[in-house]
Amino acid sequence: MNRRFLINSISVFTSVVITLLITIILLIFIGKNPLEVLALMIGDTLFSGYGFGQMLFKATSLMIVATGLAICFQAAIFNIGAEGNLYFGTFISNVIAVSFRNLSPLILIPYSIIAGMVASMLVALIPPFIKVKKGVSEVITTIMLNFVLIYIVNYFVLNFFAVKATVRMEKVDDSLMFMKLFNLWDFLKGSSVNILFFLGIFIALLAYFFLFKTKLGYEIRAVGLNETASKYMGINVNLIIYLVFLISGALSSIAGLNFVMGYKGYFEIGFSSNIGFTAIAVSLLAKNNPLGIIFSSLLFGFLDYGGLAINSLVPKEVMFVVQGIVILSIIAVDKIVNRIFVT
Amino acid sequence: MSTVIECQNIVKRFGNLIANDNISLKVNNNTVHCILGENGAGKTTLMKIFFGILQPDSGEIFIKNKKVRFRSARDAIDLGIGMLFQHFQLIDNFTVIENVILGREITKGIVIDIEKTRKLLKFYIDKYNLGLELDKVINELSIAEQQKVEILKLLYRDSEIMIFDEPTAVLSPYEVSHFFEVINSLKSAGKTIILITHKLSDVERVADYVTVLRRGKKVYETDRDKLNIDEVAKQIVGNIAINQTEQIERLNYNEGEIAIEINKLTLVDKGIKFLSNLDLKLYFGEIYGICGVEGNGQKEFVDIIMGLRKPTSGTINIKADGISLVPDDRLKKGMIKEFSIGENVLLRMKSGVLLTRTKSQRVADKIVIDYDIKVGGSDVAMASLSGGNQQKVIVAREIFIDNKILIFHHPTRGVDIIATEYIHSKIIEQKKLGKAIILISSELEELLKLSDRLGVIYKGSIIKEFEEKTIKTKNNFLIEKIGKLMIGIDE
Numbered sequence: 001m002n003r004r005f006l007i008n009s010i011s012v013f014t015s016v017v018i019t020l021l022i023t024i025i026l027l028i029f030i031g032k033n034p035l036e037v038l039a040l041m042i043g044d045t046l047f048s049g050y051g052f053g054q055m056l057f058k059a060t061s062l063m064i065v066a067t068g069l070a071i072c073f074q075a076a077i078f079n080i081g082a083e084g085n086l087y088f089g090t091f092i093s094n095v096i097a098v099s100f101r102n103l104s105p106l107i108l109i110p111y112s113i114i115a116g117m118v119a120s121m122l123v124a125l126i127p128p129f130i131k132v133k134k135g136v137s138e139v140i141t142t143i144m145l146n147f148v149l150i151y152i153v154n155y156f157v158l159n160f161f162a163v164k165a166t167v168r169m170e171k172v173d174d175s176l177m178f179m180k181l182f183n184l185w186d187f188l189k190g191s192s193v194n195i196l197f198f199l200g201i202f203i204a205l206l207a208y209f210f211l212f213k214t215k216l217g218y219e220i221r222a223v224g225l226n227e228t229a230s231k232y233m234g235i236n237v238n239l240i241i242y243l244v245f246l247i248s249g250a251l252s253s254i255a256g257l258n259f260v261m262g263y264k265g266y267f268e269i270g271f272s273s274n275i276g277f278t279a280i281a282v283s284l285l286a287k288n289n290p291l292g293i294i295f296s297s298l299l300f301g302f303l304d305y306g307g308l309a310i311n312s313l314v315p316k317e318v319m320f321v322v323q324g325i326v327i328l329s330i331i332a333v334d335k336i337v338n339r340i341f342v343t
Numbered sequence: 344m345s346t347v348i349e350c351q352n353i354v355k356r357f358g359n360l361i362a363n364d365n366i367s368l369k370v371n372n373n374t375v376h377c378i379l380g381e382n383g384a385g386k387t388t389l390m391k392i393f394f395g396i397l398q399p400d401s402g403e404i405f406i407k408n409k410k411v412r413f414r415s416a417r418d419a420i421d422l423g424i425g426m427l428f429q430h431f432q433l434i435d436n437f438t439v440i441e442n443v444i445l446g447r448e449i450t451k452g453i454v455i456d457i458e459k460t461r462k463l464l465k466f467y468i469d470k471y472n473l474g475l476e477l478d479k480v481i482n483e484l485s486i487a488e489q490q491k492v493e494i495l496k497l498l499y500r501d502s503e504i505m506i507f508d509e510p511t512a513v514l515s516p517y518e519v520s521h522f523f524e525v526i527n528s529l530k531s532a533g534k535t536i537i538l539i540t541h542k543l544s545d546v547e548r549v550a551d552y553v554t555v556l557r558r559g560k561k562v563y564e565t566d567r568d569k570l571n572i573d574e575v576a577k578q579i580v581g582n583i584a585i586n587q588t589e590q591i592e593r594l595n596y597n598e599g600e601i602a603i604e605i606n607k608l609t610l611v612d613k614g615i616k617f618l619s620n621l622d623l624k625l626y627f628g629e630i631y632g633i634c635g636v637e638g639n640g641q642k643e644f645v646d647i648i649m650g651l652r653k654p655t656s657g658t659i660n661i662k663a664d665g666i667s668l669v670p671d672d673r674l675k676k677g678m679i680k681e682f683s684i685g686e687n688v689l690l691r692m693k694s695g696v697l698l699t700r701t702k703s704q705r706v707a708d709k710i711v712i713d714y715d716i717k718v719g720g721s722d723v724a725m726a727s728l729s730g731g732n733q734q735k736v737i738v739a740r741e742i743f744i745d746n747k748i749l750i751f752h753h754p755t756r757g758v759d760i761i762a763t764e765y766i767h768s769k770i771i772e773q774k775k776l777g778k779a780i781i782l783i784s785s786e787l788e789e790l791l792k793l794s795d796r797l798g799v800i801y802k803g804s805i806i807k808e809f810e811e812k813t814i815k816t817k818n819n820f821l822i823e824k825i826g827k828l829m830i831g832i833d834e
Contacts, residue, residue, distance in 0.1 A: 215698045218690050222679045231651055232668060232676040233691050 008287070011337040015329040022325050030314065037313050044309035045302055051309060053182065053191020057263070059301030060193065061255040063200040065279035066297055067207045068251030070288040072244045074211055076224035079245065081127060081142030082252045083276025084149035089120025089253025091153045094260050094267040095161065097172040105175040112176070116253040123149060124249025128241045146276070154269055161267075168268035178262045194262040196254075200297075203251065207290040220244060252276060281327050299326070346408065347372040347535050348393065348424070348504055353402035355388055358729045360758075362388040363399070364559040370504075375526060375536045375549045379579055380556035381785060386539045387429075389556070390506050393537070394426040395419035425502025427493045429509050433481045440464060440477040443496050467498045471528050487518040494525065505529065506537045511545050512638065523548055541579070541636065543572055543830065557581050576826050577819070580787050599626035601662060602748050602779030603648070608657035610643050610803070617643040618654070618803040627747070630770065630780040632794030633805070634787065636829050640803035641783050642671065645752055648781075663748045663779075665693070667741035671752040671783075673730070677737045680726040684710060684718070687725055688740045706743075714739045715765070731762035738766050742773060749773055752783045767793060787825060799828040806833060 027034040045051040065082050072079040093116030100108055127141040161169045179195050182188040211217040222230045223240045231237055259271050282300050286292025300323065307319030348370045355363040362385045370376045380386050391397040393404065395413030404411050406422050413419050416426075433442050440457075443464060449456045461477060468475050473491045481489060490510060497505050511519050526536060526549055538545065546553055553570060555563035555578040563578035565571070603625040610618040618640045625631050635641060646652040648659065649668055670676035678687050685703025688710065689695060695702075700722075707721035716732050716739075725733055734754070741749060751770060755763040770793060774780055784790050790797055797814055798805040807828050813821060827833075 213697060213699055215689065215695050218682070218686060218698050222682070222690055225679050225681050226675070229676050229679055232649065232670050233679075233687075234665075234693075235690070 007337060007341050008292075010341075011334045012330065014337065015326065015333040018329045018333065019322065019326045022329070023322050026318070026321065027314070030318075032314055037310050040313060041306040041310045045306050049187035050190045051305060053188035053193040054305040054308075055298070055301040056181075056197050057191060057193040057258070057301070058304040059297040060197045060200045060262070061258040061275045062279050062282045062300055063293060063297035064196075064203055064251050064255035064258075065248075065275055066282040066286070066293045067200075067204050067290050068248030069279055070283040070286070070290055070293060071207060071211065071220065072248050073283060073288040074224050075220045075240055075244045076227070077128075077241060077244050078137075078139050079127070079142050079248055080139060080277070080280065081124065081145050082248060082279055083272060083274065084142075084146035085120040085124050085249045085252035086256040086276050087153055087272050088123055088149045089116040089249070090256025090260055090272075091157065091267055092116045092119035093253070093257060094169050094172065097176055097261075098161075098170045101173055105173070108173075109176055112172075113254070113257065116257070117250045120253035121246050121249040124245045124252075125242065128238075128245045132238045132241060157267065157269060163266075167270070168264075169266050171265040172261065174265075176261055177265060178257070180262075192263040194258070196258050196262050199254075201294060203254075204290040204294050211290065216243075255279075278323075281323065285327060285330055345372045346370065347406070348537075349405040349408075350389075350393070351403045351405070353389065353392060353399045353404075355385075355392060355397060355399050358731075360730060361559045363392070363402075366402075366556070366559075366561050368554060368561065370535060370537060371552065372535055373530065373533055374551040375530055375538060376552045376554065377538045377540060377546045377550040378554050378556065379539075379541060379543075379546065379575065381541065381579060384556040384579075385559040386556055387508055390426065390508060390537065390539060393419070394424055394506060420500060420502075423501060423503035424506065425497035425500055425504070426506040427490070427497065427508060427510060429512070431489050431493055433489060433492060435482040436480060438478050438480050439475055439484075439492050439495070442481060442492060443499050447500060464495065464499065467495055470532070471498070471525055473525065486513050487522070490514070490522070491525070494529075502534070504535045504537065506539070508539045509541070510538070511540060511542055519545075543576055546570070546575060547572055555579055573823065576823065580822060580826060599628045601625070601660075602627050603662070603781075604658075604660040606658045608644075608647065608659065609655045610640075610647065610652070611655045616803060618647070618657075621657070621800075621804045623798065623805060625748070625779050625781060627779045628774065628777045629795040630774050630782055630793050632790040632797040633781060633783045633800050634790050634797055634825060634829065635785065635800035637785055639800050641752070641800060643803075644800075645670070645750060645783070648750065661748070663746060665744070665746040665748075667744060667746040667749040669734075669737055669741050669749075669751045669754050671756070673733055673737055678725050678733065681724055683707060683722050683724055684716075684728075684736050685721065687736065688743060691740055691744055693744075710736065710739045710743065714769075731758045734758050735762060735765065738769055742769060746778075748779045748781075750781045750783070753785070754782070755784075755786070755789060763789075787822060791822075797825075799825060801828065801831050806831075 024034040027037050045055050065086060069079060069082055093112045096112040096115045097108060100111070103111070123145065126145060127138045130136045130141050131138050157169060158167065163170055181193045181195065181197065182191060211221060219230070219235045220240055220243070222233070222235060223237050227237055255275065256272065260267055264271075278300060282296045283293060285296040303319045303323055307316035310316070310318070346369045349368065351367045353363050353366045354361070366385070366389060368389075378386050378389070388397060392399050395416045395418050398413070404413070411418070411422065434445070437445070440460065444455070444460055449460050449463070464477055467473070471494070473495060475488065475491055475495060481492065484492070490513070510522060514522055529536060538549070540546065550570065551567050553565050553575060554561060555575060557579065562581070563575065601624060603623070605621060605623040608618050608621040610616070621640070621644065623631070633641065643652065645668065647654050648661070649666060674680065679690070682690070683703060685705070685707035686698065688706045689698050689703055704721055710716065711718055711721050714735050716728070716735050718728060718732065725736065728736065738754065754766050754770065758766065767789070770780060770782065782790065782793055791814060794814060795811050797809040799807045
């Protein structure tokens with residue numbers, strides 16, 4: 001276990017260095033001074049309270065969605081459907097929150113959160129149902145379901161719920177908003193990071209415990225490693241498939257609240273900005289280990305906000321390129337490091 | 344007659360298991376040479392060495408009296424060797440012609456010369472009476488036709504020596520006769536054919552030479568003139584050591600309680616009949632042996648009893664909460680090789696919510712000591728254990744979970760002699776505890792040693808049952824009779 005940890009650390013460290021080198025070359029190539037760009041990026045995120053808070057804010061949603069996906073991936077279920085689940089669940093949460101304004105926040109907060117989770121879990125049951133009954137790959141059904149859900153939600157938002165001449169819904173009551181962390185730590189002033197960040201860390205820790213210390217977690221990983229043997233060992237494989245979809249559905253929905261109840265206060269068309277897809281990379285980067293996801297989501301939060309920070313010097317899309325390079329180099333380096341050390 | 348391919352003193356080990364133990368073999372030009380043996384006798388390993396997929400640990404191969412060393416199949420193919428595997432290597436969505444030429448296209452400039460290719464393939468199809476349509480897609484073809492596509496591939500690649508790995512196992516009787524016509528026409532065209540089989544009828548029909556392998560050794564060789572099928576059958580099974588002191592007293596099953604009662608069990612899937620009206624009664628305190636050539640419904644039978652498949656018709660009555668199973672394929676069905684011994688055991692247990700390292704280590708320590716498992720540490724992954732030790736862990740686990748009914752499916756396949764003995768003693772121990780045991784095997788020796796009653800399974804039903812008294816005699820007449828029943832001959 002310790003050796004494993006060491007090997008993984010070596011491979012992550014090496015890939016970060018490689019990514020840094022490639023980024024520098026890229027920046028030189030487009031005629032920028034890499035030192036200037038990197039200094040601005042690091043300074044504005046790691047050494048500015050606001051930037052640091054924004055980095056944590058961006059990491060929060062990724063952490064929660066990626067944890068749910070990691071549980072699916074551990075079961076060898078390649079669930080691409082987080083984006084749709086997140087979009088749908090958050091929409092329902094917002095609908096509940098603005099429809100029952102007269103309820104006390106003590107009831108309305110859990111009600112809207114749970115309603116969103118349940119809605120998201122219900123739609124998340126569709127791909128496993130088709131997979132179990134007809135053997136259709138979840139990759140296809142989840143990708144397609146994303147489109148279906150997103151456009152259905154958009155239809156309802158635009159036709160029934162949108163504030164006039166906008167693409168957003170009504171703002172939820174201030175009493176429903178999550179507490180911002182700058183209330184506790186002044187230096188985060190102005191940033192959107194809220195208590196959901198701590199919930200995210202807690203969820204990741206819990207998921208780690210679940211996957212690696214409970215029997216059910218072992219069963220999930222057993223199904224991912226060898227489905228046939230799992231069946232013969234008495235594990236109900238179909239039940240596991242449903243279960244991991246339910247977990248990921250529920251967590252995706254919570255992640256969307258980071259925006260609605262943690263930041264703007266309302267659902268807005270396109271708010272999710274591909275969190276559900278980026279989280280796939282975040283999870284894979286951490287080798288689907290929830291502890292690693294805490295760090296990989298922070299890295300992606302850093303790149304995400306860092307991209308905005310350097311927008312004055314280079315287009316922020318450069319950071320998308322860097323995100324891609326990180327993933328590619330992790331995959332490549334991991335193979336090489338493993339070949340060297342595991343023989 | 345000249346030797347076309349020859350091997351000398353081939354040794355091939357997989358861990359503790361010797362798959363080929365000093366085998367020397369000569370195959371004469373333009374003959375059909377049958378290689379026989381039980382499952383795990385080393386036939387396929389030897390052929391893979393001939394085809395360059397496996398490299399021997401020691402020993403030499405000669406082609407036309409010239410020493411060769413194959414680094415890969417490519418080297419063997421270049422010297423005119425072709426192999427038809429049990430599992431076809433075809434791309435389902437490609438047509439016959441696409442599959443055949445793939446990797447070795449006849450070209451005109453940079454495009455495929457389709458006219459020339461067609462002409463050539465048509466010529467082969469007519470000459471050997473293969474009856475294939477070049478433009479049909481593979482998944483529209485029957486298994487027999489797919490096999491012919493594989494043969495066409497060998498012809499297209501100019502193979503002079505053709506190795507067939509159990510080609511008749513997948514064919515119906517009619518298809519088998521047609522297959523042998525093709526074999527004969529290949530032979531008259533000057534090809535050399537090596538045929539791996541465990542069917543004696545195949546040998547009678549086409550063999551010029553016969554070699555029998557048993558437990559990795561060459562034990563018998565003969566040519567057509569001296570061919571004696573009874574002798575071949577005996578050599579395949581081997582001399583069964585009769586050890587009377589080994590006899591273990593058993594509870595009288597007539598007075599014992601019924602553990603499983605199966606009535607007219609039938610399974611039909613996609614038009615194939617796997618089980619047909621299978622009847623079986625299992626009592627507590629006995630070992631019921633099921634003997635048969637692989638592929639006669641044993642796997643499906645196990646799947647149904649374990650509740651993994653639903654029968655088409657028939658009833659099963661099981662008088663136990665759970666059933667322990669040592670499956671036929673330990674890597675695929677028996678374990679999660681990435682997990683440790685303890686984790687594999689705890690995962691199989693019904694109780695428990697947490698699965699911690701302390702817990703799994705405690706279980707592993709117990710099993711490692713009780714079953715004398717050779718292991719670096721009780722925390723290592725199953726994958727790092729030898730095959731025999733992996734099998735011991737699985738046996739240990741299935742006994743540890745303490746079910747009243749146990750099924751052992753090929754419990755000693757690919758396991759060395761010492762571990763085999765050990766596993767046998769554990770099976771007997773369980774019987775003495777009054778458990779009901781089903782032992783499915785294709786090793787007659789094992790079955791006769793352990794079984795209290797013995798059923799022969801053929802085409803999905805138990806066609807004959809032998810009682811304790813008969814089994815105890817273990818005479819050659821009985822062995823011959825069972826051998827014949829296994830291939831469906833009931834006299």
